[in-house]
Amino acid sequence: MQELDLELHRLGIPAKTRHNEVAPGQFELAPIFKEANVSSDNNQMMMALIKQIAQKHDFVALLHEKPFAGINGSGKHTNWSMADNTGINMLEPGNEPQQNMRFLATVAMVCEAVHRHAGPLRAAIASAGNDHRLGANEAPPSIISVFLGDTINAIFEAIREGKTYTPSGDSLLDLGAKQLSQLLKDNTDRNRTSPFAFTGNKFEFRAVGSSASVSFPTAILNAAVADVMTESNSLIEKDLAAGKSIDDALLAITKKWATSAEPCIFNGDGYSEDWVKEADKRGLLNLKNSASALRILADTKQMAFLSEQGIMSSPELEMRYNVLLERYITLREIEFTTLQDMIQQNVLPCAIDYKLKLGQVIANQKAVGLECSVEVEIYKKLNFAMESLSSQLNIFKNGFDSLDHDEQKRAETIAETLYPLSEELGEHCANLEGLIPDNVWSLPKYYEMLHNK
Template sequence: MGYESRTQAIYQITEREPIFAEPPSRLEDIWAVDVFSLSKMKQCLPKGVFKSLKKTIQAGEQLDVSISDMVASAMKDWAISRGASYYAHVFYPMTNATAEKHDGFVSIQSDGSAISEFAGKLLVQGEPDGSSFPNGGIRSTFEARGYTAWDVTSPAYLMETDNGVTLCIPTVFISWTGEALDKKTPLLRSINAMNKAATKVLKLLGHSDVAPVNSSCGAEQEYFLVDAHFANSRPDLLLAGRTLFGKPPAKGQQFDDHYFGAIPERVQVFMQDVEKKMYRLGIPAKTRHNEVAPGQFEIAPFFEAANVASDHQQLTMTLLRQTAKKHGFVCLLHEKPFAGINGSGKHVNWSVGNETQGNLLDPGDSPHENAQFLVFCAAVIRGVHKFGPLMRAVIANASNDHRLGANEAPPAIMSVYLGSQLETLFNQIAKGDMSDNYSHKGEMQIGVDTLPPLSKDAGDRNRTSPFAFTGNRFEFRAVGSGQSVSGPLIALNTMLADSLNFIGDLLETELEKGTEQNAAILSVLKEIMQKHGAVIFGGDGYSAEWHKMAVEERGLANLPTTAEALPCLKEKYIEELFESTGVLSPVELESRYEVYSEQYVLSIEVEAKLVIDIAKTSIYPAAMRHLADIAGTVAGLEEMGISLAPDNIKTVAELTNSMMSKVAKLSSAIEKEDFGNTEEHMKYCAKTLRPMMDSVREDVDALESEVADDLWPLPTYQEMLFIK
């Protein structure tokens, strides 16, 4: 019985033996001990080999393959000394997940003996199956060859579990025909394209010494924790990652008492365990706290180079899920696992910079005098205005559609929030006026003698903006919790590269005409702001007025569903963007559209089937038992001369009939197959299947309020969110 399962789960949770945190280790003693870092390479590699490898890692020079044998041997010896007997080429297919193929350090000799061996060619290149991963038609099933290639810029590391240690080597994943089958290859290409464009602009601005320019990323990871006893009794959580049914509890997040509250003891032990593993892997976890929704939490790292940050983000998701099991939790990274309360995002804090010019998106104390900042910020504004639909497409999936547009998640309209100071400044630039009459940073007087004055930023924050400037970086708030950050980073880097190429060409033309540098810069900035300033918005992103203004007056795209967003990848100007920068070929871009479209359709179909199964095999029997029990009780009372008017019987019967009628219609609807194309299939899922599923849910959630609690088969929101 469902209720027995629920009560047993509650007993197991409340009576469980606590897991105590291990004594904390000094950060200096554990930091990056499981990483084959530059310092470890320096200790075990010949000086010339290390110097060559360092140039590849830090300056972007091509890898000298002749040193690979020595690097592989040193890497193997280090890994074996730490207990590893296998190595894995780790790559990131187009699934938001991590893939790895394990091979042993074993070589059989002619006399039948075995030795540990790891040659340079095995380090540099591997060969997993290239057809069984999503590829969007690039490879047929019978054409299976694919290659992994060592990404030297991201360090190898040891992944230690209770069952052993594996040397993990970050790689790219490409097909036999040379197309990218992964998320890392285009990310590296986008960094390269952005570096070339940024270097040209910096030199036009007068810099002669320009180090390689890279983007940086710090991804705030939100997640839910649900006790495994509850999660294992919810087929929807196990297979879809979210609850397809569940009425809101009387108390949700309306009191705002969970946000930044005292972290539950059991959760804090889990967090500390995760952080220790992250530190050992060199992942700079910095912040942990309760998020807004009950049962929701967040972990956030320091900034890192985009490629390494992307790898570390994938590792973070893996560690959260693995460690949760040890502590009796299931970690939910779905964007909206519970209806009616906040969903989970992954705010991607993004900036660009280098060692010689620093953070190129840092306005300093006088942004109106900082030409470097103004140029790069204007380039971002142009990119968001011109390629906003692309930004929406790279964060589009079935789960994020549930989250966007409410409960502190930004709307699907891509706009830029700059803050009052910078918005005023860029509005002045559009008019050709650079007078200094806008707000500066200041101080706040608290009115308490013992407290010092607090510094006040020049602008406030806007939690409804999908892309907000937050002091020295932009925060892409629309990215979903379970998504890879590579897609958003690829889009942002590529958009910036395109804008910088555009600005570089304009500046070059102006300077060649003899225009004074400051006048040339102002002329270019004025043109950009007049054409693209419509994307700047500092108001309430949820308001109906903004939605109307954005579309009708400013010409911005409103793409609320994945079915509407993904087709943007087929637009000619998006294809030209990626092809001109060398980030994705037309074939590679089309493959991504096909892969992500298929994943969207499959996700909706899985959820629809779960709705049908749970309604028929769990909810319907519970409702019928309830009706039988009540009917029997009423009949017994009537025999004793006691008359009742059980309205509950009528309500439950009507809701049950309605639910089963809707289930039958949904069952027929998911059988439809005659779609003209992928886009038509996606629209059918969004406009037909999703509403039908929501309609079934309305009846089920209403039944949960009527059926006797001791008959209800599924763990409730109240139990899952509040019992830890």
């Protein structure tokens, strides 16, 4: 980590935080914010450096979103804000956010952008690796929503109802020196369950995968916000021409977007089953896997805001759709082939070896006229587990061999049928792993991969 810091410094990439994360051997690194396109390039270099430096020290750095089941995966918190041409952060609430109309209008526009373009934003973070991660262990769900925190939420509620917001006394943090500084209590602190959260003076798009380039999701986000801002601008201009004050025009735009984006604003627990049901009631998209999410990139109507603004043309988007879909299919097919090979070349042969050993013991016991209930019981369990695995493998193989040639259909069958089947296969293998003695098992065990033996 120290060497990485130094190398990043030499490249002019300032990185601040670096610390251990929840999973064994998992680390966090926080680069200091820069202009989005520079940051995206820096991020790309950073990933290359992480791998190179790890290798130098005989480690392998895994940027995979979920290298190990059951423990936290890895992702990127793409911190995002917007400044005007004088460097003022449009997302800085200040001491009295309820009176900061520029801030409120900007937040409302971002909410509307995320609401309106939730599909493309979901598509922008789709990948085979991220499918393992979204929706569990400190990763946001596949439903794109915005977390605003209690204060802004209450201000928006008041604006929607045409009321005046009065801050409750405890929204300011008393540092014991009120005349020196007043801080708005950070009520956004630990909402890890939101894919898009307001955190003080910026938003965090937290659903980006750890192996992904941040550039595509950032481009989609920028375009989505630009789309709503362009529309807002003409509405504001109309209001100003009609004699409204700037603050009144901004209040009107805040009310408009805070109202239309309301279904997308969610401040509760994004992990809960209740939210999945609630989101469905609100009509929000829940694209659970990459196959269904990537399809959006091929939907010219949903992606029109990019071509209309001259950001990406339809052929460019189609190219991305094809590449991302093919990458998804290829990765899964490699995983599936590897899984089948491991079962046939390792798991089943190990089980057969153990059976052979047990069989000898059972035969020996019988030859000398002794009971062998323990061995017979293990033998039966082993036999049952092997049969279950084998029949499941046949179902899987049939599905794998009869995949559609059409890539979209192929990807969907992989995501919806074969992937769940592969997880079941994995469970059968884990079951056998638990039955077979360490010295007979030929594959590394789960804990051996997590911790040095």
